[in-house]
Amino acid sequence: MSTPEVVSLDRKGAPIWGTLIGQFLKALLALAPLLVFMSIFFFAPLWAVVLDSFKSNEGNFTFANYADVFKEPIITAMRTSFGLAMVSALVSAVPGAVLAFLIESRGSDRLRQVVASISGVLANTGGVPLAFMFIASLGAEGAATGLLKAFGLDIYGAGFSLFTFWGLVLVYTYFQIPMMVIVFSPAIHGLRREWNEAARTLGATGRQFWANVGIPLLFPSFLSAFLLLFASAFSAYATARAMTNGTIALVPLMIGNLLDGNVIFDEVNLAKALAVAMIFVTLLAMVPYIVIQRRAQRWQR
């Protein structure tokens, strides 16, 4: 995305500083609305949260909030949240990618449009309504549970429960798979037919094309989509809250209780330290993506 050709040079090839500064200011002017918006709604709150996370209740500087992050029950919550996000992203990303591939390569235009609209709706179904849909269908007395029972399949008798880790994973896939279809389809769409044809002309088999060209090309997009799913599951709040009553330790729920509970009132800054820890985990997850994206970019110009 870099644009080195816009640098102004004089006849001897040295940059003209006046023009350069002018260009810089112009670029800044174009960016200004975004920068103002980001400052107000992103950087300022972020700064406030980071600052408060180092404060005790009396307002003194302390690392105690961060020390608590590594103690029980928060460390368990960190692990469970991370695990839930990873598992739900994995079980959604692979089928979602396959689905996107089938629709993009085999489907008609009409099918593509229909799937895109449906996915758009499903991917944005979340929160309490989503939890309620599942409780009403797959709860102990749910409609689907009853139907399965009528066919002789007693899922609760077999040990299934919606209100467990795996129950949450199931519910999350409901919006994660459509989200994967939406974000991954453009990548498949961008896979040029000529590349396949070129490979075939040079004698490659279908398998060779995928192993050496297709998958390496799609992998960065897959990874970025996966990260998006990870982040959305990692930070999901309302659905989990409606379905667990705090009996599964999850970081967003803990932050919610610390900030907006009726029982605990003196640990607001701990909540902010937890928020910073979540940002940190998300940033860590970005690192492999950035590395792979760099390598892949060489191909994609």
Next chain:
Amino acid sequence: MNLKRVVAVAAASAIALSAVVAISTPSQAAINYCKATDLKTAGGLDALVKAAKKEGALNVITLPRDWANYGEAMDLFSKAFGIKINDDNPDGSSAYEIQTIKTAPAAKQPDVVDIGVSALNGVIGAGSDKLFADYKVANFAAIPSKWKSESGNWYGDYNGIIGIAYDASVSPAPTKISDLANAAYKGQVALTGDPTAGQEPFMAVYAAAIAKGGSLDNIQPGIDFFKSLKANGNFIATKATPENYVAGAYKISLTWNFNAPGMIAGAKAAGKNLKFVVPSDAVIAGTPYIQAINAKAPHCAAARLWEEFLYSENKGKTSAQLTAKDLKLTGSKLFNTILGGQNVFVSGGATPILQADMTAKKKLINGPDGFDVPKGAKVYQPSPDQQVGGKTLVSAQWPTL
């Protein structure tokens, strides 16, 4: 127009204006209701009603209509005095109330709050800003001294006991907390929230502690009880809400008695038969909820009239019983015609803070049957300090229940 005429007209209109002002205000200086600290400094009940009517609106916050009969309290107040009530975020928490006072713009400020005791500890301690305005309601002296600030900065309003709400279809019908371990209730027991976040489920854990040999200083048996219920599959982690109940997600929940009549009526409307029983093995009374007037209240007179209403012991008419003729009454006459707020709480199943005083004065009306403490039962009430110990244990263990 020349200058002389302009001056003359201006002078004349100034005189006329001051004459109008002089006629419309009473002889004493206008009352600043935001500074009124009791009925006397508010110019008496008649003047307070008049001023509140003139303000025409009251901002309340986080009052669910089906909580402690607040729906009726709001309807009655609104109908009687012609004051519009704005209820911000009915299902919000005490923390939300405090945050709103601290951060909301002037027009969004609540006039009055109803908060949990643990929220109070955080805002009236040494060094905190003064969030509330001092105001002593007429019946202030009768409020037990344990549950009010001396200056009238805050005061308790009502409390309740934890009981079992259950669908009539469950068999056998539960009568005590320890019954909930019965294998017949697999996948049917739920709480109204996360006990580390809500006072109601937190007290439910206390009730389980008492039932299973614990004490107010030892909540551990309660946590262990829910752990065993989760292990045997009886306790499910869905939130006990009317929607989830109607959807069949659970059949038994532990709830405040003062929320049960509303729940039962709601269940009936949805074609369900919900019942309520006070457990025979543990009667846990919650600490009273706390009333206070916001120091930044946008409707100072209406806020004070609301408190007078909530602490009124009158036996009188409900919102449905008020006639057009009643509504023509003014000031104190109107106020004395309507059911006092303390009795509104009673008819919702709650225990009013002025119960002892009302019993002595024979002002207490009969609450709905079957929601009150059974005769002779021992009532346990965890003190705010005991709750601090309890919540430390619960918040450490609940996430890994």
